[in-house]
Amino acid sequence: MRIDAGGKQCPIPVIMAKKELEAGEQDVEIIVDGQTQIDNLKRLGDALGRPATSEPCGEKFLVKFANGETKVGAVVAEAGSYAVFFNTDAIGTNQSELGRNLAKMAIFTLSEADHIPSYVLFMNEGVKLVTGVEPQIVENLNTLIEKGSKVLVCGTCLNFYGLKEELKVGTVSNMYDILGAMQEVTKVIKL
Amino acid sequence: MDEYYLLTFESTHAAISTEKLLKPAEVTIMPVPRFISASCGISVRIRPDMRETAEAIFAADSKLTTDDYTYYHVIRNRASGETQCDKLDYIG
Incomplete structure (x- = not known):
């Protein structure tokens, strides 16, 4: 079946595709506008055991999911794995200069740690941390990515704050992947 | 090998x-390393290639006195964990 998600922003195409894949539909194809949607759909495909490929289709793109059985249910957490969640651009809720400096130091400390987080997640005002205002944060997160962490940034939030073009590090992501990451690890640390 | 200059503060x-x-001077901040003790947990880290720039700005514009900060030169061997930390003279 073919889904037309042209003109739809994330996470709508992911929601549309997920619904069909989980219903066991085969030959699932979806038309989307751009790379962000393609990347999100590919991650969805990998997570569900139905890997996706993409090809240009006129001015848009066609993402095709492999046929087969859709994986449902739990992902087994790696022992001791953890995710760090930033939902503000500071540690603490008073948005102070101190809080922002603490956040910066926390990311530095994580980048130096022996036991790195599986995920570093940014949502709501947390996305302001990854827009390059603080080059130190970008550098430290890139170190973490090199060491194997995944950095997921809420696309809805970047969009809301008009920061989509400013993203300097990490992968534009969505509620499914961010909540999925939290469920995949054994503990989530909210800073 | 990790080499940097570090300012800690009161x-x-x-x-x-x-x-x-x-x-x-493209400095970064980090928690004061465990091998140094200081009353404030935030330290400012200076890359060796930016040392002169940082010191020049600090000497010209900082209002801090020698009671307010301490200046270190740190060399750390990541592999062995061995750290050499020397206290330097005050800036300016």
Whole structure:
């Protein structure tokens, strides 16, 4: 079946595709506008055991999911794995200069740690941390990515704050992947 | 091998204002390393290639006195965990 998600922003195409894949539909194809949607759909495909490929289709793109059985249910957490969640651009809720400096130091400390987080997640005002205002944060997160962490940034939030073009590090992501990451690890640390 | 210069402070405000002052020297902040003890947990780290720039800005524009901060030269061997940390003279 073919889904037309042209003109739809994330996470709508992911929601549309997920619904069909989980219903066991085969030959699932979806038309989307751009790379962000393609990347999100590919991650969805990998997570569900139905890997996706993409090809240009006129001015848009066609993402095709492999046929087969859709994986449902739990992902087994790696022992001791953890995710760090930033939902503000500071540690603490008073948005102070101190809080922002603490956040910066926390990311530095994580980048130096022996036991790195599986995920570093940014949502709501947390996305302001990854827009390059603080080059130190970008550098430290890139170190973490090199060491194997995944950095997921809420696309809805970047969009809301008009920061989509400013993203300097990490992968534009969505509620499914961010909540999925939290469920995949054994503990989530909210800073 | 990790080599850097490090400023530690008596107060958090001094740390934050110094970081802001030394931004043009591309300094970063980090928690004061465990091998140094200080009353404030924020330290400002200076890359060796930016040392002169940072010191020049600090000497010209910082209002801190020698009671407010301590200056170190740190060399750390990541593999062995061995650390050499020398206290330096005050800046300016």
